[in-house]
Amino acid sequence: MKVEIWSDIVCPFCYIGKRRFEHALEKFPHADQVEVVWRSFELTPDYQPVPGRNVYESLAEKKGITVAQAKQMSDNMADMAKGLGLDYDFDHAVPTNTFLGHQLIHLAAKHGKQGEAKERLMAAYYLQGQNLNEIDTLTTLAAEIGLDAEEARAALTAGTYAEEVRHDEYQAQQINVRGVPFFVFEDKYAVSGAQPTELFAEVLEKVWDESQPANPAPVMLADGPACGPDGCEV
Template sequence: MTDAIKIDVWSDIACPWCYIGKRNLEAGLAETTGDADAPKVEVTYHSFELSPDTPVDFDGDISDFLAEHKGISREQAAQMHEHVTGVAANAGLEYHFEKLQHTNTVKAHELIHFAKANGKQVEMSERLMAAYFTEGRHVGRVDDLVALAAEVGLDADAAREALESDRHLADVRADQAQATAYGIQGVPFFVIDGKYGVSGAQPPAAFAQIARQVWGERAAASAS
């Protein structure tokens, strides 16, 4: 039996294109499930902080942050947000930048590693992104993160202990070091079977195509 294709995804839960990329990846893989020899795929999410200098409680909205730290005017930010909201809608996502609470994401990444250790990584990543972009929830404070962990079925007390002890901070840093080693400078970034790199929120068809290609290469190699 052929082993599953490994797809390693570097992303930040506060990256709008990462959530779109996640949804497009899922849609693309779903397209392949009806194949006679459907690819088996295992997806793992890895930590990448787009704005590690952001305070947990940022005084202002996302447009203020972009103006202060990225030199982008509020007008430019509004245009960017309008565009990405439309792209997100095409992927079946509902973004609300007017509700968004910009924050530091390192604790959210620690929580995703805690969830991974407890078999809930994909669910936790999805919950955090939805909380941030759709619901305007705060995803930087321990209390808020513990509540979100409980919503996906994780033990709240264990999640709190993991976050307060920084138990998974080394895992976050290891992901970031691997991203640097790969030369990843922006996210989302997808590494397929450790040999193919795919940058950006590609359309579902692109993910379906590469899954089929790699699966076919596997089958050819095993037959030879």
């Protein structure tokens, strides 16, 4: 079974949705046969970081609200994440453009480490206050998950995986993705948003059952007297 997930690195609901989906997958009996593919999605592709500006100020400007309201929204999100073992630290988060980060995730995919890269970048942003605007930081994070640091630096500098990011975003437009996280199961069913773990579990079961070959034996509608290897029924 294939599950494609469109999300952004700095989307708080995306990290929450990731955890909820993972918890459902942990209990799914066929988890080893589920291929998870992370697709790129930039919530603010034209965002230009302003040195010294914090998350609350950036959010306030984007939403047209006060800084105090932005902080309250962030606090509410942090409370939700805490229930999943995620300690969001908005006070130290560094607002970033995520284009480079998505490119790194595509590089990691070429080495079978896409999931590790997605998790590492989200943790670096939300839990550790690292600056994902810097190639030096991204290169260090790449090395931490076992990628070659110099290969990562060269790829990020040259934009080697920029087209892969754009292709993911083009695909999102084609299937009408309006918000993230957005989960697509076997190109057939979609789940939008950070849904409860229980819902993800139900969808996994449903899609798995439907994807299995049909039972070749016909359904018995009537059963009456007949002859078999041991003789005929009387």
